Structure formats: C-alpha cells, structure tokens
Amino acid sequence: MEAFAANYSAERVSNGGLEIVVLKDAAHKTEASILVSIGNMAFDMRVNGQPVYWSPYKNIVEQKTKQAMLGNPFLGPWANRLDHEGFYFEGHHYPLNPDLKNYHNDGNKQPIHGLLTYTDRWVVVEAKASGTDAHVTSKLEFWKYPDLMAQWPFAHTLEMTYRLKDGSLEVATTIRNLSASAMPVAIGFHPYFQITDAPRDEWKVTLPAKDKVVLSPTLVPTGERKPNPYGSPFSLKGVQLDDVFTSLSGRDFVVQGKTQRIVVEYGPKYPVAVVYAPPGRGFICFEPMTGVTNAINLAHAGKYPELQTVPSGGVWTESYFVRPTGY
Secondary structure, three states: OEEEEOOEEEEEEEEOOEEEEEEEEHHHOEEEEEEOOOOOEEEEEEEOOEEOEOOOOOOHHHHHOOOOOOOEOEEEOEOOEOOOOEEEEOOEEEEOOHHHOOOEEOOOOOEEOEOOOOOOOOEEEEEEEOOOOEEEEEEEOHHHOHHHHHHOOOOEEEEEEEEEEOOEEEEEEEEEEOOOOOEEEEOEEOOEEOOOOOOHHHOEEEOOEEEEEEEOOOOOEEEEEEEOOOOOOEEOOOOOEEEEEEEEOOOEEEEEOOOOEEEEEEOOOOOEEEEEEOOOOOOEEEEEEOOOOOHHHHHHOOOOOOOEEEOOOOEEEEEEEEEEEOO
C-alpha cells in the first residue's frame, strides 16, 4: 500500500516477513525506513543515497536472527541502566522478575534499555503523505500485555510518529497514562549516526551541555556533576565517549565531516544527552533522554530532583529531529 502526495510518499512494504514503512521526500532526495515489526525503529535514513543512520547489516532481515542495536532504537519504559533489578517510585519498590526473560542485563548484571527495543507489538495507525510531509504513526498498548505490566505496573499507551518534512526527520513520542497513579517518564532513544565523506578521526562534534554527569565504574550516575570538558566543536581523533551530559546550553548536537553535517535537535523535555562514540567504530550516538541513567532510583535517593512524571489520565509528548545537510 502506498500513499502519494506531490513531493512526498509513504509506502508500507514487507521484507522477509518484516513490516516496514518507507517515507520519501523527493525534493530533498531523502528517505527514511521504519521497521515496525522490530521495535518500531527507523533503521535506515538516506540522503542522495548516502546513509545517515549506521547499521552493521547489509540486509535488515538479518535483524530477525542476529538482533543488534542500530538505526534509532527506542528505549522504554526505562532507558539505559538501573542500578539493581528493580526501581523505586513514590515510596514503593517494584522488583523486576528475571524469570519472564523480557529484559537484558549489561556486563555488570544491571537491567538495561527497558522492555521494548525489539518488540513486535507496535501497530501502524496511519501511514500517509500530504503536500507538506510524509509520516507514519504507530501505537503500542502497553497495558494489554501481562508480561510487560509485571515489570512496569503503570498502564499506558505509546504512540510514535516519524515525520519526514523538508529533508528532516521528526521522531515524536506520546505517552498516555491510563493508571490511577502518576507514572515516571524515563524513556529515551539510542540513534546511531555516521558520516561517510570523512573518516571518524576527522569528524567534528558539538556537545551543547554545561555539565558532564559523574559515573560510577558500572556507568551509573553518582549524583555528582562536573563541567563539560569538551569545547565545541572538537575533533573525535583520540577521543572515546560513553558519557552523560545535562544542563543543556543549546538543543543542537552536531557531527560534521567534510561537507556532510548531521544536526540532532532535542525538544525541551529531553534535557539529557548520552553520547556514545567508541574507538575504532564508524558511528556516534546522540541519545535524547528524559533523564539521566537510573533517574528513577536516583530521584528516590534524593539525588535527582528533575525526574519527569505524567499524572493519572495525563499525556506526555515530545519530539527530536534529525537534520542532515551537505549531501
């Protein structure tokens, strides 16, 4: 099924049994592909045929058998690490149940990246093109699934809209809290970006944040903060990053090659950026976060007053934008 409207199109296709929606902006020679049936992740974005997102695969069907982080994974209902198999909220402790085998632990046996990174439970609500954009909206009714509710007992729904407009991709997320109580908001994204017109050591990076969050040896915030040591822009040569930044001084995180430039613009409800750029790898991750790693438990400990919540019956919504130029 395909929808056309002048410059824009939105097409629903199947590849190896995977449901994919392809959004196209002909005027800007830009397209974005969303893998609905595995995490609703945007796994590919191209401008003039050049990739903006990074992937280790030649064919996305490999993701069915060798699942890996790539493209634009959604992290929810918590992003990054918890410091133990459970969390505190409003004075209550909610232990996770490892027997359900629906979350992963990191190398330090800490739960990481929530429950939804590879889920097949997203359902397309609308895939449409108009004279101004191409977009797809998908919905996940979290409250319907006992195995999810057992780990995160807050009834809610998620809606995500990918909107391609004027050569930029908006990623909009909406949470509707159906619970009788408030719900913590601890989501985020883990997008992988690459520049193809220059080697990694020549990439220039802009990190508009005043503070760098101090992490423990297991990469969990201690509650301390230090000044951001990186000037803007700085070269990635000899630099490896797996850091958390906050007190944002701007909204545009940038990686620049010779002429290619990717700007990742954070909406105001994403006040935290995790930045990941391991040595010898051809990608950098600018990760929009609603809070620091382990925000829920840090808030309980009195070390993070900025934890976001959505009241009973309330709605939380925010966007971030991917703006590639110079292609």
